[in-house]
Amino acid sequence: LWEKYGADESDDKESFQKSFIRHVTTTLARSIYNIDNFSAYQATAHSVRDRLIKRWNETQQTHTEVDSKRVYYLSLEFLLGRSLDNALLNLGLKDNYGGGIKELGFTMEDVLEQEVDAALGNGGLGRLAACYMDSLATMDYPAWGYGLRYTYGIFQQRLKDGYQIEFPDYWLNFDNPWELPRLDVVVDVQFCGSVNRYTDEEGHERYAWEGGDTLQAIAYDVPIPGYGTKNCINIRLWSSKPKRQFDLTRFNEGQYEQAVYEQMQAENITAVLYPNDNHMVGKELRLKQQYFWVAASLFDIVRRFKKSEKPWSNFPLQVAIQLNDTHPTLAIVELQRILVDLEGIGWDEAWAIVTQTFAFTNHTILPEAMERWPVPMIQYLLPRHMQIIFDINLFFLQKVEKAIPNNRDLLAKLSIIEESTPQFVRMAHLAIVGSHRVNGVAALHSELIKQTIFKDFIQFYGESKFENKTNGITPRRWLHQANPKLSELITETLGSKNWLKNLDLLKGLKSHVNNKDFRKRWVAAKLSNKVRLADYIQKATGVTVNSNALFDVQVKRIHEYKRQFMNILGVIHRYNTLKKMTSEERACVVHRVVIFGGKAAPGYYIAKLVIKLINSVAEVVNNDNSIEDSLKVVFIPDYNVSVAEIIIPASDISQHISTAGTEASGTSNMKFVLNGGLILGTVDGANIEICEEIGDDNIFMFGNLAHQVDDLRHAHR
Ligand code: 26M
Structure with missing residues (x-):
């Protein structure tokens, strides 16, 4: 009986559509003539859930037996x-479900966005x-x-x-x-x-x-x-x-x-x-x-x-x-x-x-x-x-x-x-x-x-x-899922998806760095990610940013040791410098969008004040026509995993600038690098090992070393 009925939930398009409609009418108790994006998400999620549960049961049974x-x-x-996009990709259902949902009158992007x-x-x-x-x-x-x-x-x-x-x-x-x-x-x-x-x-x-x-x-x-x-x-x-x-x-x-x-x-x-x-x-x-x-x-x-x-x-x-x-x-x-x-x-x-x-x-x-x-x-x-x-x-x-x-x-x-x-x-x-x-x-x-x-x-x-045990990140979510264009380019270039289970295989990209078509597609992927982020910034903050500008990102919890304060002081300096320039001088400067994001603990007064400072600086800089859009500052509210999935693939430079010795590892540094972004960082945490892996001409490192910090603290009292 198990074999006869257990195979009922297959992974093809038609099976998905059948289960989608069944979940709309039974699980959600709705009419199929009245489905909004959220219901479409719920029905899709329940369809995936059924398939997940099957695998989950078989896994648990195997583990119990063994x-x-x-x-x-x-x-x-x-x-x-x-979870939805991740489950679709990990289970290998994305293509069939994507096609199936389209025929039902929805787009996968709209449906995925419904999930909290x-x-x-x-x-x-x-x-x-x-x-x-x-x-x-x-x-x-x-x-x-x-x-x-x-x-x-x-x-x-x-x-x-x-x-x-x-x-x-x-x-x-x-x-x-x-x-x-x-x-x-x-x-x-x-x-x-x-x-x-x-x-x-x-x-x-x-x-x-x-x-x-x-x-x-x-x-x-x-x-x-x-x-x-x-x-x-x-x-x-x-x-x-x-x-x-x-x-x-x-x-x-x-x-x-x-x-x-x-x-x-x-x-x-x-x-x-x-x-x-x-x-x-x-x-x-x-x-x-x-x-x-x-x-x-x-x-x-x-x-x-x-x-x-x-x-x-x-x-x-x-x-x-x-x-x-x-x-x-x-x-x-x-x-x-x-x-x-x-x-x-x-x-x-x-x-x-x-x-x-x-x-x-x-x-x-x-x-x-x-x-x-x-x-x-x-x-x-x-x-x-x-x-x-x-x-x-x-x-x-x-x-x-x-x-x-x-x-x-x-x-x-x-x-x-x-x-x-x-x-x-x-x-x-x-x-x-x-x-x-x-x-x-x-x-x-x-x-x-x-x-x-x-x-x-x-x-x-x-x-x-x-x-x-140096920390790691999953390349499934942080590259394959968050950056489908780059993932596709990598898979086509390497000739297989094996890199998703063995990241060392990315070394195989090295022999393609001078390939014109590869480079064109690489830049195109980055640009489309930046357009996606620019749209999000417009929606979330009302600020218009130019996708061709350099995106300079610092997203993480707001904390004194992570030094968002130093970053924003740097922005103020940059603004003052731009203001002193002539129009011709400014024309030689790469336009830059400085992007902040992160939550402060509700009781952390200084961290909250840093957020206010960033927003005050943004207010001044973004409304000063005299610098001709050469600098924009945005604070993206409610930084979370889903927002990170939009921001990280769109970064040109990201900042990991903790006082040396204070950031145990950092993990977003790895996510940015995996998406082809450059790092501006201190000699701290996993930045050091990243530098060893990618070579110091692919990362901007600065500042004192951990063992010097204590002496410096005392010397400057
Ligand atoms: C403790 C007591 C009461 C309430 C909350 C806590 C608490 C919660 C979270 C303390 C620490 C918490 O997280 C610390 C953290 O996220 N540390 C970071 O861990 C990452 C993974 O290893 C590292 O990459 C970061 O460098 C490190 O800051």
Whole structure:
């Protein structure tokens, strides 16, 4: 029966049109004589979803049968953006569906534009998670992502009088075809309560975490299709719900308000993504988010492991858990608790399993971004976890003392506990101690963590625990999808699409650099991307820009260390210089459009003021006829993944100008270069490795080196 009916959803044009019409009439309950672009999007999305689910089911079934080691990526952020175009391309449906939708009276561009971004992330760290999921799927890994299903993603940015104002991101207001609610996959998560000591039947001292409040985590699965493979992996996002919909006792006692209030409190946990990027906020709700997510995810992972009935010692052979920054560090403590308290495994054996399972990625050395949580807060929310953290720390420091005796100073520096009033838990220290590997995200950054923030750990662990994994991006979204003209040129020139799975093959373009036709098409692709961006700028800002001008771009979160302020000072200088020129002199200057975009954290006063400054400068420059359009400045509002897909392919020069040593890697630098843009950058993050790859005549690097910065800071005080 499976073979007979399973083949029903084929990938040809007619099958798509059939399913499109079926979804319009049944799923959407609309008349086929009354379909707008949004309904066309929904029907197309549901048609793709059906095919995705098929692959997803087959993948999960295969992974269950094979039962190979799974890799789990724990990330509080997945900045996925739109899914339809990506799914069409990865599944190889784009051409048939494009033809099919046209015959139905729509254009694919209009339909794709209807989709709202899944914006469950702030910036680099969240987009990295999304890119890695695409690559894991494409490379046929049995991988899972675990995160939170925020009701509100990153805020929408609008501008009023040049100032940023924030609006809630109502991304779930219309149905979301890209998630599969798993209302049957429910995990209880406990908070507060107390710890009781008891002796078990074998006479061992055991601890039980009892009482407190219990909430429920409900799974929503987001299928991630690989490119050119049937592999379709899963991101499982948890949503919080109260354990009982109605507290009947309270209800009957007339405490209706109290019952509803508690329901709201439970749903609050996954209500909103914290909009801070590279900055820690010590809010209790954020810590609750972290534990809620970690507890549900680990329960799920352990349940899957237990199904295969292998001994616990096999756990690290079956399970690898990658921690995306310190946000999921409580997972280390939670697994130790499961093994010791619930499974009755001895501390040392359990701890060996834990440390073999986890690996930790650090994304920043900025001190203000380091996560520290007050001990009393953890003690209140997670009393048993706080005990376990103290024990982990005690045993760790004992080992340090044994290896490097009589060094109290070292013990204080390495301690997981910061001995202030109140005490704090240093999450990075806990993550290092509980993992077998720690990595930085670019060569320079991985060196710097060894020399600065984690320096003291090298004394104890040596260097080998710390390694480099330079970030990457998916070329499927950031070139093939965002820049179809250039992608087509590359494919035709290389004679195959293999480069989409093996980027090294792009080297094959080298022998064509002097080919006239190739160069003509290269320039034509860039120009058409610039026209597309100019249209977008017109629509979004009302400013008219010339597509033949040089496009000079800086798009990223607004942050002092990223130095948008320096860029805009440069623009002011450029404007003043142009103003002093004669018309003839100006005629020799390349016309330039300086493009800014990015969100400021709502509470980051200086970053918000930088946005206002950029808009004020734009106001002056764009309305000064005397410089004859030689310079334009625009701030594109609400920079997000979809806007990035328009901006990046259209860039001539992009700026990555962080103070040396501060930008751990950067990932948009890679996206711009992949689209044939030049970089103006500092000797920082992955800029350095990009420079080594493309040669220093293809990149403009400037400024001091990381090791000089500290001296300079002090010299100029
Ligand atoms: C922490 C606590 C409370 C609330 C929010 C946070 C938080 C959220 C996001 C902290 C940091 C967050 O992201 C940091 C980030 O995006 N870092 C960037 O990671 C990229 C991927 O590795 C790098 O390329 C960038 O250089 C780095 O800045």
